[in-house]
Amino acid sequence: MDTLSAVMDGHRARGASLLRCEMRAPWALRIEDEAALGLVVMVAGTAELLPQRGEAIALGTGDLALVKGTHPWVFADDVATEPGVVIEPGNVCRSLTGEHLAVSLGLGTRTWGNAGDEPGDTTFLTASWELASQVTGRLLDALPDVAVVRADEADPTLSGLLAREVQRDLPGQDVVLDRLVDLVLIGAVRQWFSRAEDSAPSWWRAGSDPLVGRALAALHDEPGQPWTLDVLAAHVHVSRATLSRRFTELVGQSPMAYLTHWRLARAADLLRTGSLSVEQVAHAVGYANAFAFSAAFKREHGSAPRAFRSAPVVPGASSPVPG
Numbered sequence: 001m002d003t004l005s006a007v008m009d010g011h012r013a014r015g016a017s018l019l020r021c022e023m024r025a026p027w028a029l030r031i032e033d034e035a036a037l038g039l040v041v042m043v044a045g046t047a048e049l050l051p052q053r054g055e056a057i058a059l060g061t062g063d064l065a066l067v068k069g070t071h072p073w074v075f076a077d078d079v080a081t082e083p084g085v086v087i088e089p090g091n092v093c094r095s096l097t098g099e100h101l102a103v104s105l106g107l108g109t110r111t112w113g114n115a116g117d118e119p120g121d122t123t124f125l126t127a128s129w130e131l132a133s134q135v136t137g138r139l140l141d142a143l144p145d146v147a148v149v150r151a152d153e154a155d156p157t158l159s160g161l162l163a164r165e166v167q168r169d170l171p172g173q174d175v176v177l178d179r180l181v182d183l184v185l186i187g188a189v190r191q192w193f194s195r196a197e198d199s200a201p202s203w204w205r206a207g208s209d210p211l212v213g214r215a216l217a218a219l220h221d222e223p224g225q226p227w228t229l230d231v232l233a234a235h236v237h238v239s240r241a242t243l244s245r246r247f248t249e250l251v252g253q254s255p256m257a258y259l260t261h262w263r264l265a266r267a268a269d270l271l272r273t274g275s276l277s278v279e280q281v282a283h284a285v286g287y288a289n290a291f292a293f294s295a296a297f298k299r300e301h302g303s304a305p306r307a308f309r310s311a312p313v314v315p316g317a318s319s320p321v322p323g
Helices: 003-009 134-142 156-165 173-195 202-206 210-221 229-235 240-251 255-273 278-284 290-301 305-310
Strands: 017-023 028-031 037-044 047-051 057-059 064-067 073-076 085-088 092-095 106-108 122-129 146-149
Touching: 037 156, 037 173, 047 064, 057 146, 064 173, 122 156, 146 173, 156 173, 202 210, 202 240, 210 229, 210 240, 210 255, 229 240, 229 255, 240 255, 255 278, 255 290, 255 305, 278 290, 278 305, 290 305
Parallel strands: 028 085
Antiparallel strands: 017 122, 028 073, 037 064, 037 122, 047 057, 047 073, 064 146, 085 092
């Protein structure tokens, strides 16, 4: 499994809030949803995205934007328009006076906006994920607050299909939308890092190396195997010195240090989203016993596995609050 596949495999669109917005100027939304990640797909028209830090970004038809919700941001027809709607955690929509707007501005199946019965002059899709998995957290750490993929770089087929399907209400539709959102998101991430090669994380660049890429794939595919540097070197048919030097040079960590972090990230996701016992999670990620696993896990995440599993999770975070 290549590195991006491994990182995104921990991500699923289940529970993502997906909405089609039909807006007529003037309009401005202040986004305070604290989402781990937001996706904006411009279907038609233009808009301005104003992050809390940095300058406004103009978006047009076909553009995509990935936005980290660690800070509030504004989405509007024009930066001069004052926000009249606040989007809060849980996709709660309120006016500045506190009025709930989900019903009054509802326009049909998964559609919302101020356009009323008339077509809006700007149409866009939004998807947001309140929580990131530990593995996907590596991806979020590597992204800027706002990453824009322009229309001439994006795949219009996927975005167009998502725009059509979001308004349909057929059996199995939620599953269809989950898969489509995943595809659009992965395509945007892949395009962003391919273009911004210099700012891409080290694991992204290392994945394309013939030697290190094979080693990463082996670790990602089978984290539960009893890997040692000798075993991994034999797997990729080089000496341990060659593997260690090349891997550390490209990834920034030794192979075994990377494996430890990967195992513990996977373990955190299994604890939070699965039904496996602590002992079963330990074996699944390559630890011989729960005692050794618990000690390593606490060093990495700040709490023991059982405390981590039962701790409340805060919106926008990639892990529960340490106990």
